Amino acid sequence: MISFGPASDALALWFAKQGVTESVASWLAVLIIVCVPTLCIVFPIAGIAQYFERKIAGYAQRRRGPMVGADGVVRLVIDLSLFWQPRWKRQKAQAFVQGLPLVKPLLAWIRKWGLGAIAADGVKMFLKEDMAPAGANRFLFRAATYLAMTGSYLAYVVVPFSQGFHIADYPVGALFLGAVTGLVAVSILQAGWSSNNKWSHFGGIRAVAMIVSYETPIALCVGAVVMWSGTMSLQGIVAAQYASGWCSFLGWNVFQTPLMLLLAGVYYIAGLAECNRVPFDLSEGESEIVGGFHTEYSGLRWGLFFIAEYADMMIVGALFATMFLGGYQSPIGEEWIVALPQPWEAIVHSCIMIAKFVGSVGFMMWIRWTLPRFRIDQVMKLAWTKLVPLALFGLFGLAVTQWLASNANGVTEIVHGRYVSAPVVPLGAIGVGLSWIVFGTVAVVLVVLARRYGEPRPIDPAVKDALVGSGTWKPVAPAGKDGAA
Amino acid sequence: MSFLGWVREIVDGVDSFRIGMGLTARYIVENLADKGEGAAPTIDYPTVKRELPDGFRGHLFNDVDKCTLCRMCQRACPIDCISMEGEQNENNKFRISRYDIDISKCIYCGLCTRACPTGSLRMTKTFEVDPKNTENGRGGRFLFRMNAEQTRRRMTSDEVDRLNAITCRKSDDLSDDDRVFLAEIEDHANGTILFGRYGMGWYVPEEKARVDAIRAEKKRLKDEAAAKAAAEAAQANPEASA
Numbered sequence: 001m002i003s004f005g006p007a008s009d010a011l012a013l014w015f016a017k018q019g020v021t022e023s024v025a026s027w028l029a030v031l032i033i034v035c036v037p038t039l040c041i042v043f044p045i046a047g048i049a050q051y052f053e054r055k056i057a058g059y060a061q062r063r064r065g066p067m068v069g070a071d072g073v074v075r076l077v078i079d080l081s082l083f084w085q086p087r088w089k090r091q092k093a094q095a096f097v098q099g100l101p102l103v104k105p106l107l108a109w110i111r112k113w114g115l116g117a118i119a120a121d122g123v124k125m126f127l128k129e130d131m132a133p134a135g136a137n138r139f140l141f142r143a144a145t146y147l148a149m150t151g152s153y154l155a156y157v158v159v160p161f162s163q164g165f166h167i168a169d170y171p172v173g174a175l176f177l178g179a180v181t182g183l184v185a186v187s188i189l190q191a192g193w194s195s196n197n198k199w200s201h202f203g204g205i206r207a208v209a210m211i212v213s214y215e216t217p218i219a220l221c222v223g224a225v226v227m228w229s230g231t232m233s234l235q236g237i238v239a240a241q242y243a244s245g246w247c248s249f250l251g252w253n254v255f256q257t258p259l260m261l262l263l264a265g266v267y268y269i270a271g272l273a274e275c276n277r278v279p280f281d282l283s284e285g286e287s288e289i290v291g292g293f294h295t296e297y298s299g300l301r302w303g304l305f306f307i308a309e310y311a312d313m314m315i316v317g318a319l320f321a322t323m324f325l326g327g328y329q330s331p332i333g334e335e336w337i338v339a340l341p342q343p344w345e346a347i348v349h350s351c352i353m354i355a356k357f358v359g360s361v362g363f364m365m366w367i368r369w370t371l372p373r374f375r376i377d378q379v380m381k382l383a384w385t386k387l388v389p390l391a392l393f394g395l396f397g398l399a400v401t402q403w404l405a406s407n408a409n410g411v412t413e414i415v416h417g418r419y420v421s422a423p424v425v426p427l428g429a430i431g432v433g434l435s436w437i438v439f440g441t442v443a444v445v446l447v448v449l450a451r452r453y454g455e456p457r458p459i460d461p462a463v464k465d466a467l468v469g470s471g472t473w474k475p476v477a478p479a480g481k482d483g484a485a
Numbered sequence: 486m487s488f489l490g491w492v493r494e495i496v497d498g499v500d501s502f503r504i505g506m507g508l509t510a511r512y513i514v515e516n517l518a519d520k521g522e523g524a525a526p527t528i529d530y531p532t533v534k535r536e537l538p539d540g541f542r543g544h545l546f547n548d549v550d551k552c553t554l555c556r557m558c559q560r561a562c563p564i565d566c567i568s569m570e571g572e573q574n575e576n577n578k579f580r581i582s583r584y585d586i587d588i589s590k591c592i593y594c595g596l597c598t599r600a601c602p603t604g605s606l607r608m609t610k611t612f613e614v615d616p617k618n619t620e621n622g623r624g625g626r627f628l629f630r631m632n633a634e635q636t637r638r639r640m641t642s643d644e645v646d647r648l649n650a651i652t653c654r655k656s657d658d659l660s661d662d663d664r665v666f667l668a669e670i671e672d673h674a675n676g677t678i679l680f681g682r683y684g685m686g687w688y689v690p691e692e693k694a695r696v697d698a699i700r701a702e703k704k705r706l707k708d709e710a711a712a713k714a715a716a717e718a719a720q721a722n723p724e725a726s727a
Contacts, residue, residue, distance in 0.1 A: 455490040
């Protein structure tokens with residue numbers, strides 16, 4: 001008999017009373033307990049995220065974005081419920097309902113923000129036919145969707161939302177994350193191969209090549225953070241970023257040294273590639289490989305890939321927040337939150353955590369609607385010639401810094417399974433200041449020198465003539481005048 | 486590539502990234518505030534309507550009171566979509582009895598309005614012909630609404646629905662019921678209604694006579710049917726009647 005908490009036990013008991021075998025009843029109960037929250041929480045969240053994505057897209061491109069209202073729903077319901085009436089009577093009824101005091105502003109509000117799009121997209125996704133192409137390996141084809149979901153959602157197991165508020169806090173949480181997110185690459189390759197479609201195959205291969213390449217800088221960044229915090233447990237990493245007082249944001253890893261800032265940047269860029277987001281969305285492309293690995297998927301199966309993509313984004317955002325932005329800790333002092341009674345402490349912490357990773361997901365959307373996409377060779381070049389050296393530099397620089405500041409970070413105390421105290425800023429205020437001054441000076445000098453003496457990348461003269469001639473492209477202004485052009 | 490060249494590439498990349506992100510951020514903010522360069526030029530069309538420029542070539546409208554039946558528009562029309570009929574009144578003045586524009590042919594070139602010597606034919610700023618247009622809470626054809634203005638009579642929504650349906654047909658296809666109905670409308674109208682392909686215009690006198698004949702015939706049939714029904718009822722229940 002398996003169990004998933006008291007609710008599933010009660011449900012299993014009820015099933016058993018109906019005459020279901022005990023083992024089947026417990027499985028059924030667990031299935032329901034798992035599926036209902038998934039359907040009720042995950043799908044709406046994906047719908048809302050997708051709505052915001054499209055809205056941001058619209059606003060960034062001088063459009064309005066989704067504009068679907070709910071007036072059609074009102075009209076449809078009245079048309080169906082008064083179907084025997086003549087048309088003008090139905091229209092009168094519709095006009096009456098649409099003009100009711102509470103309904104009218106609500107409908108106007110929905111219309112203004114296009115909120116009907118969320119429901120409309122969801123309904124569309126559910127109603128489409130579930131198809132598998134002829135000649136596809138049906139088992140693998142179908143299994144790929146579940147694998148993608150599994151990989152994306154298992155990662156949430158180790159995300160800490162508050163002190164002691166997590167599904168699991170493995171001592172090797174960071175390693176677990178790397179292992180689990182690897183499943184996504186497998187699922188994408190599997191989807192691409194089993195579709196029996198050359199575009200899908202290309203998309204799958206591209207995605208996997210990209211994910212495998214970008215795992216390297218990600219691993220280096222995570223390794224550096226793990227080294228800095230002295231623990232692989234994500235709760236431990238968060239606790240290591242604790243700083244007392246009202247300026248607790250100074251304890252966050254990004255503010256520790258400029259090297260951490262660099263690593264955060266590298267991690268974020270690599271994370272974008274890891275979840276196949278623009279500008280690294282090489283695994284799909286209407287003009288070259290159609291939908292990429294999910295070309296042949298339709299309806300809800302495509303939806304699962306879609307949701308998995310958003311789940312991946314959120315995981316990258318959550319990890320970014322955990323490793324560099326102090327996790328669930330507030331930027332303006334931790335003590336007052338810890339002093340709150342239990343449910344409130346967890347709620348406040350969770351809200352802070354969610355705000356942080358939703359913020360980084362929003363930044364990903366903003367990036368998506370700003371940057372054009374790379375070519376596959378440029379993507380690979382960026383990973384191996386820019387991000388990996390930078391991440392290595394950050395890793396070794398951090399190691400040296402930590403060695404110099406011999407008072408390495410303290411060990412987190414664990415009392416009754418909760419992290420109650422954490423070290424102060426590992427380097428101490430003076431160390432932090434010094435590291436910013438030293439590395440900041442080096443960075444500024446490097447930038448100035450590079451702008452003055454560095455050779456910009458040569459551009460194909462034909463391409464340059466074409467672009468400059470049409471006035472769509474201007475070279476970055478040379479140093480000294482105005483770097484921002 | 487030198488080391489500084491490598492750094493330069495990164496610096497250039499960060500610079501252009503910053504510029505691009507700044508641009509979209511500005512657009513997002515301006516769009517949300519709905520002012521400035523980034524504001525979306527989109528308008529909520531059915532509720533908010535754009536101000537049309539002068540000289541906009543919308544639907545044609547003929548003011549029948551001014552029209553002298555000179556047929557200049559008919560000659561100017563490059564695709565012959567205008568047809569008209571008229572009659573002389575007791576003062577030997579021409580009065581138009583039918584003015585038809587086949588809107589399925591019309592290319593909205595506006596040549597007819599330039600040819601019109603009295604200025605009775607002009608192009609309006611209306612352009613909507615959506616039969617599902619639910620202005621006033623009911624569907625309606627623009628062409629018929631224009632016609633209704635000319636009849637100077639306010640119609641019930643039932644009548645409007647029915648006329649909308651009828652005006653799509655040619656006059657030969659109309660049923661007797663429809664003709665009676667149209668005659669009733671015509672009683673209140675400042676003229677008569679005639680139906681072309683997309684229907685509008687004015688009755689010709691023959692049409693009126695035909696309608697009167699049909700109306701009389703229908704009345705006779707109805708009376709006969711009523712008498713027959715009464716007779717049958719009397720036969721079925723002699724006791725009740727007795």
